[in-house]
Amino acid sequence: MTQLLQGRNAIVTGAGRGLGRSHALELARHGARVMINDKGADQPGSEAQAVVDAIRAAGGQACAHGADVTDPEQVRSMTQSAIDQWGRVDILVNNAGVLRDKSFAKMSLEEFRLVMEVHLMGSVHCTHAVWNAMREQNYGRIVMTTSSSGLYGNFGQSNYAAAKMALVGLMQTLALEGERYGVRVNCLAPTAATAMTEGLLDPQALDMLSPASVSPALIALVAESAPNRTILMAGAGSFEQANITMTHGICLNEAELSASALIGRLDEVSDRENESVPATGFDQLRHEIAKAQACRQSGTPEAQAIQARRAP
Numbered sequence: 001m002t003q004l005l006q007g008r009n010a011i012v013t014g015a016g017r018g019l020g021r022s023h024a025l026e027l028a029r030h031g032a033r034v035m036i037n038d039k040g041a042d043q044p045g046s047e048a049q050a051v052v053d054a055i056r057a058a059g060g061q062a063c064a065h066g067a068d069v070t071d072p073e074q075v076r077s078m079t080q081s082a083i084d085q086w087g088r089v090d091i092l093v094n095n096a097g098v099l100r101d102k103s104f105a106k107m108s109l110e111e112f113r114l115v116m117e118v119h120l121m122g123s124v125h126c127t128h129a130v131w132n133a134m135r136e137q138n139y140g141r142i143v144m145t146t147s148s149s150g151l152y153g154n155f156g157q158s159n160y161a162a163a164k165m166a167l168v169g170l171m172q173t174l175a176l177e178g179e180r181y182g183v184r185v186n187c188l189a190p191t192a193a194t195a196m197t198e199g200l201l202d203p204q205a206l207d208m209l210s211p212a213s214v215s216p217a218l219i220a221l222v223a224e225s226a227p228n229r230t231i232l233m234a235g236a237g238s239f240e241q242a243n244i245t246m247t248h249g250i251c252l253n254e255a256e257l258s259a260s261a262l263i264g265r266l267d268e269v270s271d272r273e274n275e276s277v278p279a280t281g282f283d284q285l286r287h288e289i290a291k292a293q294a295c296r297q298s299g300t301p302e303a304q305a306i307q308a309r310r311a312p
Contacts, residue, residue, distance in 0.1 A: 070125070
């Protein structure tokens, strides 16, 4: 196995089983020291300790920590423990999660809030705990675990989808803020058979969707050559990239600026020819101003209508 991560130190949350376990084993196979985070990890015979034992048996270095990612103080203690042992944290994999699937009509606010707390705020707590140290060392790799449920929606998962799409927004901004300090932030959207997918897929599909088939994508997002601001999708050995795009759209000038005119041309607004991937949120403003200026300066029907209206 190529030692892509030799000398690097990683924290993986929710790493006692499923995707987190697979990620931790793969990180260790590539030479990283790995802190296995999972609730109850400090207890003898825990799933997290079994992952530690497996890594050590293979000649790697690992330890376990039972921090609850919804508790920022416990997360800070976990981060400090990793720094005390290994000197620094180079990689953070925000993987911990829970499901409380129900239609929105039947979902309690407590069920919605719990999923947001674990997925979104758990990732915020862990990222905040390592952020300044990574900036100061001019190196860091952070992965948020998003989902196609957040990117595209999924019936019965409004809480999960909201949290997962929020992580994309968090990634987009932190990737911009961390870039000058060598801190790269990306999202992984996995499809894998884990405890969170039990009962949702048929056995044949489950056999194809092993967590191990996803973890190579995780390594690509934390390696020295990792991209920045990428949403990498992975499942069953297949890999794709998701993009949040903006269509070219239309410009309604003063002569026809109205809701009725817009409603009548929504099909043009949604036309995906010449769509773009904005570099920052300001690109929408720049795009719209440029279109408006061009519209006013050209001989478009909109501009001609204004000129006709203003003629003596």
